Amino acid sequence: MNTSKSTSADKAGPSAKTVDEYLAGVPEPARTTLAKVRATIRAAAPAEATEGLSYGMPAFRYKGALVAYAAFKHHCSFFPMQASLIDAMKEELAGYLTSKGTLQFAVDKPLPAALVKKMVRARVAENERKKAL
Numbered sequence: 001m002n003t004s005k006s007t008s009a010d011k012a013g014p015s016a017k018t019v020d021e022y023l024a025g026v027p028e029p030a031r032t033t034l035a036k037v038r039a040t041i042r043a044a045a046p047a048e049a050t051e052g053l054s055y056g057m058p059a060f061r062y063k064g065a066l067v068a069y070a071a072f073k074h075h076c077s078f079f080p081m082q083a084s085l086i087d088a089m090k091e092e093l094a095g096y097l098t099s100k101g102t103l104q105f106a107v108d109k110p111l112p113a114a115l116v117k118k119m120v121r122a123r124v125a126e127n128e129r130k131k132a133l
């Protein structure tokens with residue numbers, strides 16, 4: 001488990017008004033890394049999912065908060081918006097630094113597409129279950 005603290009000041013693009021503005025403010029190689037993560041999320045999320053900023057970070061919504069991602073000074077993060085998903089996938093995430101609700105990865109190496117898709121689909125299913133109640 002990661003014990004380092006990152007602050008919002010470490011995050012790239014905090015004054016951005018759109019996801020594209022946010023990404024434009026992210027230095028390379030993190031910009032390209034996050035662009036790949038963004039494309040993978042889009043491919044796995046339902047067509048009705050929307051994209052925007054949440055707490056200054058790029059995020060997707062589908063029947064509620066779905067997932068978010070961000071660049072920090074020394075890493076990128078993926079936020080599945082459900083801490084229990086990190087715990088449930090502990091074995092698959094063993095090679096990554098995690099903390100409550102956050103999966104950290106290198107600025108120059110996107111998360112594997114299959115892993116991102118699995119997490120996005122799990123979140124879609126969870127949000128659909130919640131809305132069905």
